[in-house]
Amino acid sequence: MHLSKLYLKNFRNYKSLQLHIEPGIILIQGSNGEGKSNLLEAIYILSIAKSYRTRNEKDLIYKYKENDIDFTQIEAKTLHNQIESEIQINYHISKPIESIKNKIESKTNFTKSIRLNGVNINSSTLVGNLTAVLFNAEDLDIISGSPSVRRKYIDIFISQLNKKYLIALQNYQKILIQRNNLLKIIRKGKANKEELYFWNNELIRSGTYLVEERNSTINLLNKLSLPIHKDLSDNQEDLNITYLPNISDITQENTVIKSFEEQLIIREKDEILQGITLVGPHRDDINISINKMNAHSYASRGQSRTAILSMKLAQAKVLMDFYKKEPIILLDDVLSELDIHRSKKILDIATKYTQCIITTSDENLLNNPNILSNQKFKIQENNIFSTLK
Numbered sequence: 474m475h476l477s478k479l480y481l482k483n484f485r486n487y488k489s490l491q492l493h494i495e496p497g498i499i500l501i502q503g504s505n506g507e508g509k510s511n512l513l514e515a516i517y518i519l520s521i522a523k524s525y526r527t528r529n530e531k532d533l534i535y536k537y538k539e540n541d542i543d544f545t546q547i548e549a550k551t552l553h554n555q556i557e558s559e560i561q562i563n564y565h566i567s568k569p570i571e572s573i574k575n576k577i578e579s580k581t582n583f584t585k586s587i588r589l590n591g592v593n594i595n596s597s598t599l600v601g602n603l604t605a606v607l608f609n610a611e612d613l614d615i616i617s618g619s620p621s622v623r624r625k626y627i628d629i630f631i632s633q634l635n636k637k638y639l640i641a642l643q644n645y646q647k648i649l650i651q652r653n654n655l656l657k658i659i660r661k662g663k664a665n666k667e668e669l670y671f672w673n674n675e676l677i678r679s680g681t682y683l684v685e686e687r688n689s690t691i692n693l694l695n696k697l698s699l700p701i702h703k704d705l706s707d708n709q710e711d712l713n714i715t716y717l718p719n720i721s722d723i724t725q726e727n728t729v730i731k732s733f734e735e736q737l738i739i740r741e742k743d744e745i746l747q748g749i750t751l752v753g754p755h756r757d758d759i760n761i762s763i764n765k766m767n768a769h770s771y772a773s774r775g776q777s778r779t780a781i782l783s784m785k786l787a788q789a790k791v792l793m794d795f796y797k798k799e800p801i802i803l804l805d806d807v808l809s810e811l812d813i814h815r816s817k818k819i820l821d822i823a824t825k826y827t828q829c830i831i832t833t834s835d836e837n838l839l840n841n842p843n844i845l846s847n848q849k850f851k852i853q854e855n856n857i858f859s860t861l862k
Contacts, residue, residue, distance in 0.1 A: 474553035474604070474798040475828035476516065482546040483535035485511035486855050495847045498823055499830045502839050503852030509832035512857075513607060513803045515547045516830070519560050520605035520801075521629060522587065522596035530564060531583055542566065551603055553798050560603060561588040597636045604633070604796055606789040608782055609805035615784075616768045616777045620758040627759065630788055631690050634795050638686050645679040649750055652676060657748040666741070676753055677733045683754040688723055691716040691759060697787035705779050705818050710763050712780055719756035774810050782807065786822060802829040808838070820844060 481490040486508045503509045510526075518524055524533060534545045545564040550557055565584045587594050589602060614622045632639040652672040658664040695714040702712035720736050722728040736752040737744075744751050761768045763776055772780065792800045802823060808816045808831070820843065823829035831846075839849050839860060849860045 474551055474801070476549055476603070476801055476830075477552050477557070478550040479512075479516065480546070480548040481512075481515055482544070482548075483542050484515055484533060484545050484547060485535060487511065488535055488855070490857060492850075492857060494828070494830075496828050497847030498820070498845065499828065499848045499850070500838065500844060500846040501830065501832045501850045501852060501857070502836055503832070503834065503857075505834055507852040508855060508857075509834075509852060510609060510805050512852075513609070513805050513830065513832060516549070516603075516801065516803060517605055517607045518547055518562060519549050519603050520600070521633065522562070522599045525607070525629075526611075530585065533564060534566070549603065558602060559588075559590055560599065562586070563588075597639055600633055600636065600639075601796055604792045604798065604800035605803055606785050606792065606800050607803040607805065608785045608807050612781045612785070613774065613777050615781055616761055616772060620756075623759040623761075624755075624757055627687055627691065630694075630791075631686055633792060634690075635686065638683070641679055641682050641686075645676075645683060645754070648672065648675045648679055649753070649755060652750050653748065656744050656750065659745050660748050666745070669741070673734075673737050676737075676750070677730055680733060680753045681729045684718055684720065684723055684729055684757075687754065687757065688716050688718070693791065694784060694787055697790055698783045701786050701822075702780060702783035705783060705815055707814070710776070710779075711765070712783055713760075713762045713765070714784065715760040715762070717758040717760050719753060775812070775815075778807070778810060779815060782819065789826070799827045802826050804829065804831045806832055806834060808833060808835070817843065 475496045476494050479490070479492040479494060481487045484490075501509055501512065514524060514526055518533075524530065527533070534542055543566050546561065548559070548561040550559050552558075563586045565582075565586070567582045567584075587596065587599050589599060612626075615626050628638075628642055632642070652669070652675075655664060655668060655672060659666060659668070691714060695712075698712055698714060702710060716723075720729065720732040722732040733752065740751045761780060763772055763780060766772075768777060768780055789800050789802060804819070804823070807819060811819065823831070824845070838844060839851070850857050851860050
């Protein structure tokens with residue numbers, strides 16, 4: 474599968490953009506701040522139906538001014554086995570006039586719609602139609618950042634494979650909010666501890682599924698990442714990815730449930746005192762080690778890049794096996810901070826995919842004979858134009 478056309482309207486720094494893209498390696502060069510990452514963000518939104526950079530989708534709107542811009546659009550055409558598909562995501566802005574207590578007030582409404590081949594669909598239905606794997610500088614936070622960053626990474630990955638997981642995750646978060654509210658009410662003496670029984674069971678039921686899916690996916694990711702990382706590091710480094718669940722025993726479903734129940738009993742007083750749930754997958758973590766050393770504490774930026782790239786390439790293999798089509802590889806300024814040898818290995822791997830889009834701020838790469846790109850583009854002053862192949 475590959476992306477053949479990309480259309481942007483009022484997206485980030487692009488007022489309007491139309492891009493025809495070929496299979497193979499696509500190289501996009503531009504100075505910092507010109508919109509390279511915005512371009513890859515738009516493509517990745519078409520894959521997972523949301524931005525990885527912001528929770529507030531209003532941030533996606535071009536120079537957002539309520540009176541000037543009323544919509545943002547991301548549209549693409551893909552080809553797979555000679556079959557063309559069209560994906561369109563629209564963000565609409567409207568300002569209805571409301572009369573409140575004899576005053577005319579203006580309120581901005583923001584809505585989002587998704588269409589696949591002209592048919593309205595929801596976000597979960599979109600996932601899997603255009604599969605993509607993205608690497609960008611922020612991904613280094615998977616190693617250097619907090620546990621929440623690692624949980625987000627694995628949750629997005631599993632949600633690309635399993636729509637049931639996404640629904641379970643959303644349900645778990647709702648249960649968590651309700652249980653936390655109850656804990657605060659109990660702390661104030663306005664409710665009894667017995668009322669926790671229902672929400673404990675709901676938390677265990679929903680949380681057990683998340684734990685099991687995370688465990689199996691992380692084990693698979695570890696298995697597939699190891700040989701990729703060995704290759705990228707010339708057999709100098711061993712990468713190990715280990716699931717660190719908040720509950721202790723996850724060997725079998727019944728032991729997960731039992732461990733969950735025991736931990737909730739043990740931590741009940743602390744939870745009531747703090748007014749928050751202290752037990753469950755929302756407290757999980759992932760340990761990433763290189764040569765048995767915790768990467769969070771000891772890895773260099775170059776080592777971290779190589780480790781994350783290995784994980785992302787393993788993720789691409791899982792997606793390819795699951796959907797029976799190659800994902801689009803999106804590498805945002807990936808070659809910086811990597812030595813020439815590792816950069817070459819990354820490029821060699823990239824050529825194995827139907828389409829790989831690479832961005833860079835280094836203008837010299839446009840003329841680098843080692844990069845056998847099918848297309849080369851340059852971004853300047855919010856415009857993108859093709860350079861000689």
